[in-house]
Amino acid sequence: xxxxxxxxxxxxxxxxxxxxxxxxxxxxxxxxxxxxxxxxxxxxxxxxxxxxxxxxxxxxxxxxxxxxxxxxxxxxxxxxxxxxxxxxxxxxxxxxxxxxxxxxxxxxxxxxxxxxxxxxxxxxxxxxxxxx
Amino acid sequence: xxxxxxxxxxxxxxxxxxxxxxxxxxxxxxxxxxxxxxxxxxxxxxxxxxxxxxxxxxxxxxxxxxxxxxxxxxxxxxxxxxxxxxxxxxxxxxxxxxxxxxxxxxxxxxxxxxxxxxxxxxxxxxxxxxxx
DNA sequence: AGTGCTTGGTTACCAATGGTTACTGTCGCG
DNA sequence: CGCGACAGTAACCATTGGTAACCAAGCACT
Numbered sequence: 001x002x003x004x005x006x007x008x009x010x011x012x013x014x015x016x017x018x019x020x021x022x023x024x025x026x027x028x029x030x031x032x033x034x035x036x037x038x039x040x041x042x043x044x045x046x047x048x049x050x051x052x053x054x055x056x057x058x059x060x061x062x063x064x065x066x067x068x069x070x071x072x073x074x075x076x077x078x079x080x081x082x083x084x085x086x087x088x089x090x091x092x093x094x095x096x097x098x099x100x101x102x103x104x105x106x107x108x109x110x111x112x113x114x115x116x117x118x119x120x121x122x123x124x125x126x127x128x129x130x131x132x
Numbered sequence: 133x134x135x136x137x138x139x140x141x142x143x144x145x146x147x148x149x150x151x152x153x154x155x156x157x158x159x160x161x162x163x164x165x166x167x168x169x170x171x172x173x174x175x176x177x178x179x180x181x182x183x184x185x186x187x188x189x190x191x192x193x194x195x196x197x198x199x200x201x202x203x204x205x206x207x208x209x210x211x212x213x214x215x216x217x218x219x220x221x222x223x224x225x226x227x228x229x230x231x232x233x234x235x236x237x238x239x240x241x242x243x244x245x246x247x248x249x250x251x252x253x254x255x256x257x258x259x260x261x262x263x264x
Numbered sequence: 265a266g267t268g269c270t271t272g273g274t275t276a277c278c279a280a281t282g283g284t285t286a287c288t289g290t291c292g293c294g
Numbered sequence: 295c296g297c298g299a300c301a302g303t304a305a306c307c308a309t310t311g312g313t314a315a316c317c318a319a320g321c322a323c324t
Contacts, residue, residue: 117203
């Protein structure tokens, strides 16, 4: 018997735990960036694309749809001649900006340590042999 | 002149900003789970694999190597007969547990909202047509 | 009137990544 | 002598991320 042992705590290690669902979404690079981009107010698709930088339209669309599905943002289509679609964070989406900010703060603080560790690690490999 | 405008703030939206490097690592689903698994102390490879749940050995290896490179954990090989490798968080890695905990807390708190939104969204589509 | 531009996509298509399965090497044990 | 444990690695697929081309609607311009 495997006795799946209901994951009471946020045992995200169990693939069956729904917390994992959320982590999968957060774990998406673009989702995090989109939330960051939208935290100052709604943006339209094309602006968002530039703002996030380096995201392909297709992937941005996918990301936005997934986020809309999860209730993180709303998608408003204006029936205009050049189509205009606004994306805006919902309260739920906005509530994520805090945790994400914590993360980016950490990133900024420890960036140099990481880059340093990376250099050390790479230097420890046989330099002639192109590591990677 | 493009004048890349030095990303002074942690403008992770600029792909050139090194903060993005860190976000890419955090954005890795397995990295987050590994840190969670290791926060109570060092674990050996096989235990880690079970603990994380659903990770393939190859991917776990990749993840651990990348984390080692970034100075998030140490890899200790014991020259024993059945090989034994222990992975332990460094101080740097341990300092990430806080931000990550923030995230998982959010996940637990808002999980029901997300699942609810998801149901609503799915129900809005033509039920006969199997969306997705 | 016709052409082209803008916006927000979608549809191939291709490369990279994630994931699964099988296999290796060493050494003690039965 | 062969089996099993451990920590991977190799080879091989599947899924996904990313690119480039195209579409539809309507207006401005020629």
